[in-house]
Amino acid sequence: MSADSVILIEDAHKIYNTGEVEVHALRGVTFKVSKGEFVGIMGPSGSGKSTMMNVIGCLDRLTQGRYLLDGIDVSTMTKDQLADIRNRKIGFVFQSFNLIPRTSVLENVELPMVYAGVPIAERHRRARQALASVGLADKERSLPNQLSGGQQQRVALARALANEPSLILADEPTGALDTKTSEEVMAIFQRLNRNSGITIVLITHEPDIAAYADRVVRFRDGQICDEDVVEEALAL
Amino acid sequence: MKFRDIAHIAFRALGKNKIQTLLTTLGIVIGVSAVIAMVSLGQGASKLVQDQIASMGTNVLQIMPMAPRGTSGARGTSDQSVALTEADVEAIKDEVPTIAAITPVVNSSAQFISGNQNWQTRIEGANEHYLEIRDWKLDQGSFFTDSDVRSSARVVVLGKTVALNLFGDSDPVGQTVRVRNMPFQIVGVLAAKGQSALGTDQDDVAMSPYTTVQRKLQGQTILSISRASASAVSADATSLAQAQITDLLRQRHKIRQGQPDDFRVNNLTDVADAAQQTTLVMTLLLGSIAAVSLIVGGIGIMNIMLVSVTERTREIGIRMAIGSRGSYIRLQFLTESVMLCAFGGVVGVLFGAVLSVVVARLLGWPSLISVQAAAIAFSFAAATGIFFGYYPAGKAASLDPIEALRYE
Numbered sequence: 001m002s003a004d005s006v007i008l009i010e011d012a013h014k015i016y017n018t019g020e021v022e023v024h025a026l027r028g029v030t031f032k033v034s035k036g037e038f039v040g041i042m043g044p045s046g047s048g049k050s051t052m053m054n055v056i057g058c059l060d061r062l063t064q065g066r067y068l069l070d071g072i073d074v075s076t077m078t079k080d081q082l083a084d085i086r087n088r089k090i091g092f093v094f095q096s097f098n099l100i101p102r103t104s105v106l107e108n109v110e111l112p113m114v115y116a117g118v119p120i121a122e123r124h125r126r127a128r129q130a131l132a133s134v135g136l137a138d139k140e141r142s143l144p145n146q147l148s149g150g151q152q153q154r155v156a157l158a159r160a161l162a163n164e165p166s167l168i169l170a171d172e173p174t175g176a177l178d179t180k181t182s183e184e185v186m187a188i189f190q191r192l193n194r195n196s197g198i199t200i201v202l203i204t205h206e207p208d209i210a211a212y213a214d215r216v217v218r219f220r221d222g223q224i225c226d227e228d229v230v231e232e233a234l235a236l
Numbered sequence: 237m238k239f240r241d242i243a244h245i246a247f248r249a250l251g252k253n254k255i256q257t258l259l260t261t262l263g264i265v266i267g268v269s270a271v272i273a274m275v276s277l278g279q280g281a282s283k284l285v286q287d288q289i290a291s292m293g294t295n296v297l298q299i300m301p302m303a304p305r306g307t308s309g310a311r312g313t314s315d316q317s318v319a320l321t322e323a324d325v326e327a328i329k330d331e332v333p334t335i336a337a338i339t340p341v342v343n344s345s346a347q348f349i350s351g352n353q354n355w356q357t358r359i360e361g362a363n364e365h366y367l368e369i370r371d372w373k374l375d376q377g378s379f380f381t382d383s384d385v386r387s388s389a390r391v392v393v394l395g396k397t398v399a400l401n402l403f404g405d406s407d408p409v410g411q412t413v414r415v416r417n418m419p420f421q422i423v424g425v426l427a428a429k430g431q432s433a434l435g436t437d438q439d440d441v442a443m444s445p446y447t448t449v450q451r452k453l454q455g456q457t458i459l460s461i462s463r464a465s466a467s468a469v470s471a472d473a474t475s476l477a478q479a480q481i482t483d484l485l486r487q488r489h490k491i492r493q494g495q496p497d498d499f500r501v502n503n504l505t506d507v508a509d510a511a512q513q514t515t516l517v518m519t520l521l522l523g524s525i526a527a528v529s530l531i532v533g534g535i536g537i538m539n540i541m542l543v544s545v546t547e548r549t550r551e552i553g554i555r556m557a558i559g560s561r562g563s564y565i566r567l568q569f570l571t572e573s574v575m576l577c578a579f580g581g582v583v584g585v586l587f588g589a590v591l592s593v594v595v596a597r598l599l600g601w602p603s604l605i606s607v608q609a610a611a612i613a614f615s616f617a618a619a620t621g622i623f624f625g626y627y628p629a630g631k632a633a634s635l636d637p638i639e640a641l642r643y644e
Contacts, residue, residue, distance in 0.1 A: 059557065059638050080561045087559020098554045098641065102252045114241045115559045159558070 005068075006166050006199045007033040007056060012065035014051050014222075025051040026062070027222040033167075033201060038193040040210035041203045043219030050171075052219065053203050057090055057169050058082045070166045087115050091160025095172035097152040099144040105131065105155050106140035112163040130158040134188055150181035157188060161198075168192070170202045174209055186212045237564050246571035249548075260540045261580040263533030264620065268584025268613045269591055270526035275609035276592035278519025280601040285515055287602070289508045295471045296369060297335075297478060298502045299328070299464040299485075319498045324488060325464045331484055334477040337365040338466035342449040348402060348442065349414040355401045359392075359415075359442050361449030362465070367426075369467040377409035377424030385445040388452060392420040396428040396439040416453060420444070474503045523609070527616070533580070534620035541573050541628035552632055553640025566633035573625025574618055581617030585610045 014026040054060035134154040174182035301319035342361035596603030
């Protein structure tokens with residue numbers, strides 16, 4: 001185990017019990033992400049990539065296997081401990097933005113810090129800084145429904161950055177955006193990764209979005225079927 | 237996570253749905269104000285009854301001679317007995333510390349004549365402390381004095397009914413009435429007291445010094461008194477005074493242990509207690525009926541909170557994903573519910589206070605806003621918030637973030 005790996009998942013199994021049927025969603029996945037990497041996860045639906053995303057995001061626990069996040073074993077943690085880990089270590093960006101409605105942009109960005117118990121003044125400062133880094137410094141008083149899709153996703157990204165997480169986990173972040181806006185949002189991801197060294201795991205099924213990543217991992221039937229640097233992966 | 241932040245989130249959430257918040261709160265407002273109005277009116281009614289009893293004098297003791305039970309032959313009426321003397325009255329005044337004032341009372345009745353008007357009424361002979369004992373006020377003029385008592389002066393103080401019947405609207409003070417062919421000077425008129433609890437007109441009376449009644453009106457050779465009226469230093473001291481007077485009189489009358497008393501000491505405290513008990517029961521009854529509406533209001537809160545949790549499932553999922561513990565979510569929803577109820581409680585207390593003042597004024601009752609009832613109703617409302625908010629909050633806290641995020 002290298003000291004600089006943000007994600008280290010070894011021999012991960014996840015079995016869902018939906019009544020009579022047992023679904024084996026992950027079948028022995030071993031997956032590693034180093035600090036500062038930009039990794040794409042691809043795969044058809046039902047391939048286990050959503051399960052993988054839930055596991056990486058500490059929203060779900062493995063049935064079997066080990067998961068070290070930032071060197072901390074999270075596989076045996078309680079719900080509350082996982083909530084704290086999500087709060088401090090992971091910044092989520094979702095396909096449908098998932099901002100809290102009728103709540104100002106600034107308050108949305110501050111929310112992870114509220115749960116982390118950051119004092120108000122510090123919260124304001126960091127939230128404004130995060131908004132500035134996604135180019136929305138002038139929108140802090142707006143409500144989410146007054147913003148365009150691209151702007152909402154940038155707010156979500158600012159919220160993900162707010163608590164200075166070890167990892168940004170983006171689940172189809174451009175799925176609800178048009179091509180031009182997608183490119184703008186992906187440019188921000190890339191800039192954050194290149195300039196600030198933020199580790200990013202991106203789940204997508206679009207090859208041109210995956211192309212922003214340094215490395216792409218493909219899932220099929222609950223296993224990693226292919227792992228390569230981006231040029232080769234996309235060439236296939 | 238600080239509670240202040242949770243309270244802020246809860247407050248903002250309520251602010252987003254103002255109409256829903258107001259309507260939900262209305263149930264609690266009605267419940268709380270009903271409790272307060274009912275209890276306040278009940279206490280007002282209780283005060284009214286107490287005042288009526290107090291007008292007869294709750295700390296008044298009547299000491300009457302009574303032929304003891306079990307003696308041979310016919311028992312005389314209390315008036316015929318000479319078992320109570322002025323000396324007894326003096327002894328009670330000197331030796332019973334719980335007695336504030338005492339007067340001998342001599343009852344008589346006579347025709348009062350003034351010009352061409354006449355009126356048959358009761359005469360009560362007493363000393364100068366009578367008004368104080370009965371808690372009675374003068375309407376006009378003054379009461380007779382101790383020198384009038386010592387000199388058996390022919391002075392009289394008329395009750396309101398007597399004054400009206402003899403003099404109509406003109407001022408009787410200073411005028412003269414003829415009683416048994418003797419002129420009596422009118423020195424004062426008593427304030428109206430109205431009917432007694434037994435329905436007799438308390439104002440149909442005339443007061444004179446008891447010595448005057450004994451010597452001038454009744455022509456007694458052996459001086460006797462009908463009874464004595466005393467007031468205890470306080471309503472609480474009444475029972476003690478009663479016991480002390482009994483002891484003293486038994487000793488003075490040389491009644492041996494086991495022998496029955498030849499007198500009777502009565503007080504109105506027992507009547508007052510019974511009346512108070514009745515109004516208390518009424519108040520509790522009305523209050524508990526009102527409390528039912530508070531419970532109904534609480535169920536309304538629970539219903540809305542459940543709807544709110546379902547409506548905001550996705551929001552809960554987002555909050556959990558970005559790091560809220562289940563307990564923070566629980567606390568947030570619980571705080572929302574308690575805030576709803578506390579707000580309803582405050583408005584309800586104010587509304588209930590106004591309501592009870594208005595109703596009391598319409599009925600002409602004394603309005604007593606019960607601070608105690610307000611405090612209880614308010615805490616009960618807040619407790620309702622916790623009780624009926626707990627299940628919805630628990631439901632919110634136990635949501636699975638993955639499911640909640642997927643909820644449309």
